[in-house]
C-alpha cells in the first residue's frame with residue numbers, strides 16, 4: 001500500500017514538474033535526432049542538459065555552433081546563452097535529470113547484425129546515475145524487445161523497479177532531414193511504455209512540446225512501428241527499382257510510367273527508383289527486424305528481397321556508365337567520370353551509406369578516373385583516401401567522358417551540365433524538364449526487337 005502511494009506520488013510529482021516546466025530534461029546523444037529534440041524542449045521553457053560522449057560535438061555546441069544542417073546555429077547560441085540548453089560531456093550530469101531521452105546510434109555490425117554497443121553504453125551510464133522518479137525514453141531505432149530485454153534489466157540491476165520507482169518507454173524518432181514541411185514538432189509521436197504509467201508519463205513529456213502524441217500498448221509495438229515504416233519504404237523502393245530494370249529491358253521510360261500511375265487518385269503511392277538507398281535508416285533498420293525474426297526461426301522474405309534489389313542498383317548504374325562510354329567507343333578503364341552528388345539524398349550534407357560510394361568504388365575497380373562534385377560535401381575520406389569536390393566548371397564538364405547524376409541537389413545547374421557534357425547518365429531524372437537533352441541517358445538503349453516506335 002505504502003509503495004503504491006509512493007509510486008502514485010512519483011508519477012504525480014513528475015507530471016507536475018512537466019506541467020510547470022520545472023523538470024530538467026536530459027538528452028543522451030546530440031546528433032541528427034537528439035539535438036533538434038533537445039532544442040524543442042528548451043524552446044518551451046525547460047532546462048535541458050544534452051549529454052554526448054563526443055568532446056568535439058560538445059565544444060561546437062557550447063560555442064554556439066551547430067553541426068546539424070537542419071538546426072540553425074543562432075538557435076543553439078541563443079538557448080546556450082540563456083542557460084536553457086546545457087551541452088555537456090560530463091556523465092555525472094545525468095544525476096540532475098528528471099526525464100532522459102536516448103538518441104544514440106544503432107548501426108549494423110559487419111555481419112549485418114544489430115550493433116547494440118551504443119544503447120548498452122548509454123543504459124549503463126544511466127543506471128550508474130539513476131534515481132527514483134526518473135523517466136527514461138529510448139528513441140534510437142532498434143529491434144522489438146530492446147527496451148524490455150536490454151534496458152529494463154540494467155535499471156533493475158541498480159535496484160529500481162520499472163513502473164514503480166522509475167519509468168521506461170520507447171518512442172521512435174521520425175525525423176526526415178531536409179524535409180521543409182515535417183519537423184520534430186509537427187510530426188506525430190508514437191509512445192509505448194513498459195507499464196501504463198510509463199506510457200502516460202512519456203506521452204505527457206512529449207505533449208509539452210510536440211503537436212500530436214500517439215500512445216500504443218507496449219514498447220514492442222512502438223519499436224515495431226518504426227521498423228514497419230522504414231521496411232515499407234525499403235520494400236517499395238525495391239519494387240520501383242525492379243520496375244526500373246523491367247522498363248530498361250522493355251525500352252520504356254520508368255519515370256513516365258510512374259508519373260502516369262501517380263495520376264490515379266487512390267491506391268497508388270509514388271516511390272522513385274534511383275542508384276540505390278542510403279542514409280542512416282532505410283538501408284539499416286529493416287535488418288534489425290530481419291535479425292530479430294531469424295532468432296525466432298522466421299525468414300523475412302520481403303525485407304531480404306528488397307535489400308537484394310536495392311543493393312544491386314549501384315552495379316546497374318556502373319553498367320549504364322559503361323554502356324554510355326561504349327557508345328563513344330571508349331572503355332571504362334582510363335575514362336574520366338564526373339559523379340554529381342555524393343550525399344545519400346538531395347539537399348542534405350549527409351553521406352552515410354550513400355550509394356555514391358559504391359558507384360565510385362565499382363568504377364575505380366574498372367580503372368575509371370573518378371572526380372565528384374557536391375555542393376553539400378566539400379570533401380570526404382573513404383577507405384583511407386581523401387577526396388575533394390571539384391567545381392562544376394566548363395573545364396570539369398568538358399573533361400569528363402561521362403557525367404553521372406547520383407544525387408539531384410536542387411542548387412545544381414543541370415542545364416549547364418547537359419549543355420557542356422558529352423554524355424549524362426541521369427539516375428534521378430533530374431534533367432527531365434531540360435531541352436534539348438539528346439546526350440542524356442535515363443535508360444540503356446532498348447533491344448531492337450523491343451524498341452517502341
Ligand SMILES: NC(=O)c1ccc[n+]([C@@H]2O[C@H](COP(=O)([O-])OP(=O)(O)OC[C@H]3O[C@@H](n4cnc5c(N)ncnc54)[C@H](O)[C@@H]3O)[C@@H](O)[C@H]2O)c1
Nearest residue numbers: 029030031032033052053054103104106121122140141173
Ligand atoms: N538521422 C536520421 O534521419 C534518423 C531518423 C530517425 C531515426 N534515427 C535513429 O536515431 C538514432 C540516432 O541517430 P542520429 O542520426 O541522431 O545519430 P548521430 O550519429 O547523428 O548522433 C548520435 C550521437 O550520439 C552520441 N553518442 C554515441 N554514444 C553515446 C553515449 N553512450 N552517450 C552519449 N552520447 C553518445 C554520438 O557522439 C553522436 O553525437 C539511431 O538509432 C537512428 O537510427 C535517425
